[in-house]
Amino acid sequence: DTAVSQTPKYLVTQMGNDKSIKCEQNLGHDTMYWYKQDSKKFLKIMFSYNNKELIINETVPNRFSPKSPDKAHLNLHINSLELGDSAVYFCASSPGPLYTEAFFGQGTRLTVV
């Protein structure tokens, strides 16, 4: 029973394409996040949703659009993919916006060619 699951695990696509990454958590958490890990393994938050409401929106190109259809799901859609978007994207969840612990998914390795 995977707590936070992301699909796909690997994604290879051409520049200019539009792609989505899906995330689901079965922990009953209210808050979900997207983090980006670059080639040097540096992790940075992109977005956070609490009960389907956007509460954190870091400086991210507007080609990235998160969508939360319900509090168990947080998807990431990326338009007009660029080479620099290549990274590992992690979804995470926590019981609430008071951040005492986060559970991470396995990551989606996005390669833009």
Next chain:
Amino acid sequence: AQSVTQLDSQVPVFEEAPVELRCNYSSSVSVYLFWYVQYPNQGLQLLLKYLSGSTLVKGINGFEAEFNKSQTSFHLRKPSVHISDTAEYFCAVTKEGLTGGGNKLTFGTGTQLKVEL
């Protein structure tokens, strides 16, 4: 804003030797502190966390960390490492308590622990 510094990008150590991975943080407010481990091609797993109370925190897999407020440090230690501990270790910080703009983890740049025979 908070920041985290992990001074050592790589730490090689022999199996069964002790290890310390250093983490220093900067914040103008009280914080919660975390250590996460990332095994190759895996997601992040929580090793341990400091929220309040005893400054010595014990985590999974025999790891422990000590919160030192005066030195703004949260170093991770293990008395005897195993080959299976080879992984990337991330220190992270977040503001204590609920903030109106939402809380987030700020990560250090990671320390690659390589355990050798």
